[in-house]
Amino acid sequence: xxxxxxxxxxxxxxxxxxxxxxxxxxxxxxxxxxxxxxxxxxxxxxxxxxxxxxxxxxxxxxxxxxxxxxxxxxxxxxxxxxxxxxxxxxxxxxxxxxxxxxxxxxxxxxxxxxxxxxxxxxxxxxxxxxxxxxxxxxxxxxxxxxxxxxxxxxxxxxxxxxxxxxxxxxxxxxxxxxxxxxxxxxxxxxxxxxxxxxxxxxxxxxxxxxxxxxxxxxxxxxxxxxxxxxxxxxxxxxxxxxxxxxxxxxxxxxxxxxxxxxxxxxxxxxxxxxxxxxxxxxxxx
Numbered sequence: 001x002x003x004x005x006x007x008x009x010x011x012x013x014x015x016x017x018x019x020x021x022x023x024x025x026x027x028x029x030x031x032x033x034x035x036x037x038x039x040x041x042x043x044x045x046x047x048x049x050x051x052x053x054x055x056x057x058x059x060x061x062x063x064x065x066x067x068x069x070x071x072x073x074x075x076x077x078x079x080x081x082x083x084x085x086x087x088x089x090x091x092x093x094x095x096x097x098x099x100x101x102x103x104x105x106x107x108x109x110x111x112x113x114x115x116x117x118x119x120x121x122x123x124x125x126x127x128x129x130x131x132x133x134x135x136x137x138x139x140x141x142x143x144x145x146x147x148x149x150x151x152x153x154x155x156x157x158x159x160x161x162x163x164x165x166x167x168x169x170x171x172x173x174x175x176x177x178x179x180x181x182x183x184x185x186x187x188x189x190x191x192x193x194x195x196x197x198x199x200x201x202x203x204x205x206x207x208x209x210x211x212x213x214x215x216x217x218x219x220x221x222x223x224x225x226x227x228x229x230x231x232x233x234x235x236x237x238x239x240x241x242x243x244x245x246x247x248x249x250x251x252x253x254x255x256x257x258x259x260x261x262x263x264x265x266x267x268x269x270x271x272x273x274x275x276x277x278x279x280x281x282x283x284x285x
Contacts, residue, residue: 001063001086003094006052009037012067016054019062020076021214025137025254026277027076028218029106030067032211051100055087063087064111068102072281075107075115084111092118102284104130109280116282125284130174132259132280136273137216139252141243144271147232149200151240154190158203162186162195165206169223173258195221196244198237205233207241215251222255222264234264239271 006012013034020027040047051068064077064087077084092115095102105116105127116127154162160183167182189195189208198205205228208221219241224234242253255273257265 001055001057001083001090003090004054004056006054007049009034009041009052012052012054013038015060016062016065017214020065023078023276024213024216025252026108026135028135028211028213028216028254029256030065030074030076031213032218033067033069033074035213036211053091053094055090057083064091066091068100070103072104072106073102073115075105075111077108077111085114088114088118091115092122095119096122104281104283106133106279106281109278112280112282116284120284123284127282127284130281130283132278133256134259134265134278135254135256135276136268137252137254137276138242138246138268138271138273140272141239141246142270142272144235144239145232146236146239147198147200149198149204149233149236151196151198151237151244153193154195154197154203154206156190158197159183159186159190161203162190162197162206165223165225166221168225169221172223189221196237196241198233198240200233204228204231205237207234207237209241209245212250216254217245217250219245219253219255235267235271238268242271
C-alpha cells in the first residue's frame, strides 16, 4: 500500500470519486466538501489547501480516503479488515511524522476509532466520543401530514432571527460559536439561498440544503425553537424541503442525526429517511 497526497480537489475526486460513490449517501460529507473545494478552485479562491489523501493498493484502488478541514479529519473506507487496519496505520504514521494536529475525526465507527486512538496514543492525548451519529438517505417522501403554514426561502429580513436560531442550534449540539459568527453564517446562508423556513404566521422552524454531490444533496441545520416544538413544524419543514429538492432533480437527500436524540430519528424515519450507516465523531483532550 501507499499513501497518495493530493493538492487538487479535482484530481482527488477523479482518483477517489468512483470508490466513494459506491456509497454516495454514506460518504456525503467527504464527497460534498470535495465538490465545494472544486468550486473554489474553479473560481480561483485563494484558500489554504486542506489535507487530501488516499491510501491505495498497488493498482491505485483506494482503501482509505481522508480529507481534513479546520474542524475534523473526515475518513471513509471499506474492504477486508486487515487491509483497513494496515491503511489506518499507514495514514496515522504519516500524520504523526508530519506533526499534524487533528481537531477531531469523523467517519465509520471502526475506521474513525482506529485513526483517533492511533494518533492520540502517539500524541499522549485522550480521544473521546463527541457524538454518535447515523447517516440517513431518502429517495421518496412519505405522505406525512403537514402542520399549518408553508415553506419559504429565508430572506434578508430574517437575518437577525436566523442568526439567533443558528446560535441556539450551536449551543444545543455543544458547539462553541459566538453570536457574531452565527450572524456571519446566517448572512452566508441567506445570500446563498440555502436556508428555508417553515412559517405559520411567523417563522417557526428552519432547515438548510447543503453539500450537493453527483446525485444527492444534504439537509442540515434543522432547528425549531423550544417555544414552537411539539407541533410538527420540524417534520413539515424537512418533508417539504426534501420533496422540493427531489422535484429539482436530485435523486436522493441525506442527513446526519444524533443517535442520542430519538425524537429526531423517529421524525426522519416517518418522512422516509432510511439508515445507511453509523458515524462517530471523536475529539481529543
